[in-house]
Amino acid sequence: MLTINVLDADCQSIDIFEVVFLKKIGVFVGSLRKGSYSKKIAKVLVSLLPSNIEAEFLDTGVLPLFNDDLDPNGVPEWNRFRNQLDTLDGLLIVTPEYNRSIPGALKNAMDIGSRPTNHFGGRVALVVSDSIGNAGGYGANHHLRQTFTTLNIIPVQRPEVYLAHTDTMFDEHDMIKSEGTIGFLQSAIDAFVKLLYVTSLSSSVGEFLDDSTDPLSLTLGKGHYYHKNDAGEIVAEIKFNFDTPGAVTVTSTTVQPELRGKGIAKQLVLKVIAMAKAYQLKIIPKCSYVESFFKTYKNYADMVQ
Ligand code: FNR
Numbered sequence: 001m002l003t004i005n006v007l008d009a010d011c012q013s014i015d016i017f018e019v020v021f022l023k024k025i026g027v028f029v030g031s032l033r034k035g036s037y038s039k040k041i042a043k044v045l046v047s048l049l050p051s052n053i054e055a056e057f058l059d060t061g062v063l064p065l066f067n068d069d070l071d072p073n074g075v076p077e078w079n080r081f082r083n084q085l086d087t088l089d090g091l092l093i094v095t096p097e098y099n100r101s102i103p104g105a106l107k108n109a110m111d112i113g114s115r116p117t118n119h120f121g122g123r124v125a126l127v128v129s130d131s132i133g134n135a136g137g138y139g140a141n142h143h144l145r146q147t148f149t150t151l152n153i154i155p156v157q158r159p160e161v162y163l164a165h166t167d168t169m170f171d172e173h174d175m176i177k178s179e180g181t182i183g184f185l186q187s188a189i190d191a192f193v194k195l196l197y198v199t200s201l202s203s204s205v206g207e208f209l210d211d212s213t214d215p216l217s218l219t220l221g222k223g224h225y226y227h228k229n230d231a232g233e234i235v236a237e238i239k240f241n242f243d244t245p246g247a248v249t250v251t252s253t254t255v256q257p258e259l260r261g262k263g264i265a266k267q268l269v270l271k272v273i274a275m276a277k278a279y280q281l282k283i284i285p286k287c288s289y290v291e292s293f294f295k296t297y298k299n300y301a302d303m304v305q
Helices: 016-021 037-047 076-086 104-113 138-151 179-203 264-278 290-295 299-302
Strands: 023-029 054-058 088-096 124-132 161-163 217-222 223-230 232-239 247-255 281-287
Touching: 023 037, 023 179, 023 217, 037 088, 037 124, 037 179, 054 076, 076 104, 088 179, 104 138, 104 179, 124 138, 124 179, 124 247, 138 161, 138 247, 138 264, 161 179, 161 223, 223 264, 264 281, 281 290, 290 299
Parallel strands: 023 054, 023 088, 088 124, 124 161, 247 281
Antiparallel strands: 217 223, 223 232, 232 247
16 A cells, blocks of 8 residues: 655645545437447446546536527536546547437537546547447547547547447347456456546656646746736745745745645646746745645755755
8 A cells, every 4th residue: 555645735635545556437329219239238337447436427407508699607517527527537428420420419528528628638538439349439439539639638549439220239128248358348447447547646746847738827927936816816836935045945836725726726736836947947846835845756856055
């Protein structure tokens, strides 16, 4: 068992088991049909997940059609859905093919979750396509992956899962009859889980250096990086000065309560690290959060003066 001590912006200890090992995924079923084979496949896949991964089925059928005119406030169903997406580490998407593409309800959900800011970014996803025909929804599978590029969703590349002849796949208990198919689906789930953990571990040690994966847009001002809410108030901020030659001294890191738990304090520090690297400066931590950051993420130790 790991015994790493992680501290949040208030320097409160966070249970590493919760941070690293417990994951939550959202399950999307492309078909709204009551007797949907895709839904039955999704249930089997969820039953193959390890017990530390919680799965929540997301109902795309309740989402009104996306209309850009109604944002940024959106409609209640959209906002509930976007909030749900923010709690997820991964996505399991099981979809039939409709006319060589994905069903409209699924595309609608992707469009809603992409606005006003992208709520899918950085999530790992397993795509499973299916069909009563021979091709196993190949066209839908790849159209979906095309949207992943712009949404910055990280797909499980292999195994590719195209399930054909779904109308003869299940027994009277909605279980998949073929043990071979179950074994294959287990291998897909194993690849998904592995990617879920590899990605979350790597993102915790520096992927946020890339601006495109920042959870929050930060502005560089004189002596600080900050983010303002719609009311113009600063809600996340890291302050620094250049009083010591050859170094940047960090004096405070502040994240308002409503933004906590999203890795924003870490993002603020990484922003300063990126700046210090660009200017070839060391960092003097004069703030308890930054001190604890360097104790936790030892691969940045050479940045500290
Ligand atoms: C289909 N189906 C279908 N199948 C396929 O292999 N390629 C396709 O392009 C299409 N297109 C298509 C369009 C529409 C509107 C419907 C309703 C169906 C057949 C499809 O594979 C079958 O209906 C599945 O059973 C649908 O999945 P669920 O509802 O069982 O999850």
